[in-house]
Amino acid sequence: MQKLFDEVNSLDKRCYEEFSLSEDILMEHAANGMCEYIQDNFEDKKSVLIVCGSGNNGADGIALARLLYSKYNVSLYLASKPKSDMAKLQYKRAKALGVKETNEVFEADIIVDSLFGTGLNKELKDDAIKLIDTLNEFESFKISCDIPSGVNNTGHVSTTAFYADLTLTMGALKTFLYTDNAKDYLGKVKVINLGVQRDVYEVNTTKFLLQKKDIRLPHRKQKNSHKGTYGHLNVFAGCKKGAGIIAAKAAFGFGTGLVSVVCHESLDLPYHIMQTHFLTKNCTAIAIGMGLGKYETAEVREILRNDIPKIIDADLFYDEIVIESFEKDVVLTPHPKEFVSLLKICNIADITIDELQADRFFYVEKFCKKYPKVVLLLKGANVIIAQDEYIYVNRYGSAVLSKGGSGDVLAGLVASLLAQNYTPLDAAISASLAHTLAAANYKKNNYSLIPSDLVEEVRKL
Numbered sequence: 001m002q003k004l005f006d007e008v009n010s011l012d013k014r015c016y017e018e019f020s021l022s023e024d025i026l027m028e029h030a031a032n033g034m035c036e037y038i039q040d041n042f043e044d045k046k047s048v049l050i051v052c053g054s055g056n057n058g059a060d061g062i063a064l065a066r067l068l069y070s071k072y073n074v075s076l077y078l079a080s081k082p083k084s085d086m087a088k089l090q091y092k093r094a095k096a097l098g099v100k101e102t103n104e105v106f107e108a109d110i111i112v113d114s115l116f117g118t119g120l121n122k123e124l125k126d127d128a129i130k131l132i133d134t135l136n137e138f139e140s141f142k143i144s145c146d147i148p149s150g151v152n153n154t155g156h157v158s159t160t161a162f163y164a165d166l167t168l169t170m171g172a173l174k175t176f177l178y179t180d181n182a183k184d185y186l187g188k189v190k191v192i193n194l195g196v197q198r199d200v201y202e203v204n205t206t207k208f209l210l211q212k213k214d215i216r217l218p219h220r221k222q223k224n225s226h227k228g229t230y231g232h233l234n235v236f237a238g239c240k241k242g243a244g245i246i247a248a249k250a251a252f253g254f255g256t257g258l259v260s261v262v263c264h265e266s267l268d269l270p271y272h273i274m275q276t277h278f279l280t281k282n283c284t285a286i287a288i289g290m291g292l293g294k295y296e297t298a299e300v301r302e303i304l305r306n307d308i309p310k311i312i313d314a315d316l317f318y319d320e321i322v323i324e325s326f327e328k329d330v331v332l333t334p335h336p337k338e339f340v341s342l343l344k345i346c347n348i349a350d351i352t353i354d355e356l357q358a359d360r361f362f363y364v365e366k367f368c369k370k371y372p373k374v375v376l377l378l379k380g381a382n383v384i385i386a387q388d389e390y391i392y393v394n395r396y397g398s399a400v401l402s403k404g405g406s407g408d409v410l411a412g413l414v415a416s417l418l419a420q421n422y423t424p425l426d427a428a429i430s431a432s433l434a435h436t437l438a439a440a441n442y443k444k445n446n447y448s449l450i451p452s453d454l455v456e457e458v459r460k461l
């Protein structure tokens with residue numbers, strides 16, 4: 001996993017104060033990192049349009065123009081006059097060299113967006129919106145310096161933002177790059193070192209970006225084993241039985257030794273999934289909430305209060321009875337609408353889905369502060385998994401999963417790992433990665449996936 005930071009100003013400051021690196025040195029590395037990327041990936045003489053704002057993000061771009069000068073066909077477009085000291089200095093240096101300026105943007109081979117970085121502190125004005133929209137129309141290869149311009153330092157996109165193919169971000173990864181709203185603008189993300197190696201620049205954090213290698217699949221190491229070794233999951237079917245059955249099938253495919261669906265009515269289940277009317281004696285994990293519909297409160301309360309690790313989903317996020325499980329080993333997997341309801345019944349916030357989406361990290365942190373034992377998995381384009389003060393972001397989510405039934409598969413995967421004795425946090429992380437990586441491996445197209453395809457892909461991981 002990689003470290004995430006809510007802000008990097010304090011890390012820059014540490015470079016000045018502790019390592020005696022000046023702002024000029026840091027900026028030279030920022031520009032040189034971008035220059036190296038272009039040199040490694042594009043032939044000499046390609047046209048490069050660098051669009052600069054008035055602050056230090058613009059200054060990075062002007063410094064890049066100087067570094068590329070003579071090897072590439074560089075044009076500098078200044079959207080506003082250099083204002084920061086570094087922007088003025090970089091401009092003086094570039095001018096002394098004879099770097100070409102242009103008054104109009106055009107479709108160059110490469111466009112570098114150096115309009116706004118971490119200093120975007122107000123809504124974009126009309127001229128900036130028009131400029132960004134024009135750049136977005138071009139077919140050029142688009143690179144954002146530090147952050148796609150228009151994405152602010154909470155990850156919010158107001159009117160528009162630059163659609164980058166690649167974001168070369170300075171020093172370290174920022175948390176706000178991984179909001180759902182920013183996802184479409186980033187392209188690939190690479191970190192550029194600022195005069196010291198990244199691990200030196202970075203300090204301790206409680207926020208992390210998950211990588212593919214962080215998945216821990218339930219491979220069986222023990223040769224002397226039987227089905228009971230790998231747990232017995234009980235899935236509560238509820239009124240809308242399909243949801244529970246999808247979860248049960250997913251859980252079985254992900255390694256749980258025994259899976260039973262708990263239902264008072266008789267069900268048509270595949271032969272390898274069992275049916276029970278009540279909780280089984282040897283149950284090692286419970287999945288409840290998906291398709292639950294109407295239920296017997298006393299029965300559900302008793303289940304929520306027991307000590308068996310559980311995953312709770314869907315309908316239970318609309319009933320304050322769910323709070324009874326919050327001191328136990330539990331994973332909650334709400335989508336945004338369900339999380340909004342959860343925040344309300346927990347007296348944390350009364351907000352709309354849009355308000356949540358604009359500030360996902362903030363509300364996740366608020367929830368986890370109140371209920372530090374709970375593992376919360378907030379679904380979204382970038383899944384947030386959190387417990388206490390620790391936050392893990394899974395950025396592999398894709399539109400392939402935007403389908404009914406995907407959530408039930410995820411619930412089944414989490415439940416499967418809980419049944420196999422993973423901690424709630426490890427179960428949530430590995431199940432979420434398996435869910436998104438399996439979807440990414442589905443190659444037919446990005447619209448036709450059904451839950452059984454997803455389970456099939458999970459089985460091939």
Ligand SMILES: NC(=O)C1=CN([C@@H]2O[C@H](COP(=O)(O)OP(=O)(O)OC[C@H]3O[C@@H](n4cnc5c(N)ncnc54)[C@H](OP(=O)(O)O)[C@@H]3O)[C@@H](O)[C@H]2O)[C@@H](O)CC1
Pocket residue numbers: 012023026027030053054055056057058060083084115116117118119120121122123124125128145146147170194
């Ligand atoms: N510190 C370091 O060591 C290093 C920093 N580095 C680089 O510095 C970047 C941060 O630079 P920064 O702080 O100068 O902010 P930046 O993003 O250029 O924007 C500020 C300018 O934009 C203006 N402005 C803001 N909003 C606006 C709006 N809506 N519409 C119009 N104007 C608006 C704002 O105006 P003002 O608020 O003054 O009115 C100000 O003039 C960072 O992202 C990284 O690339 C790297 O080189 C590594 C070393």
Ligand SMILES: [K+]
Pocket residue numbers: 057113114115116117144145146147148149
């Ligand atoms: K930018």
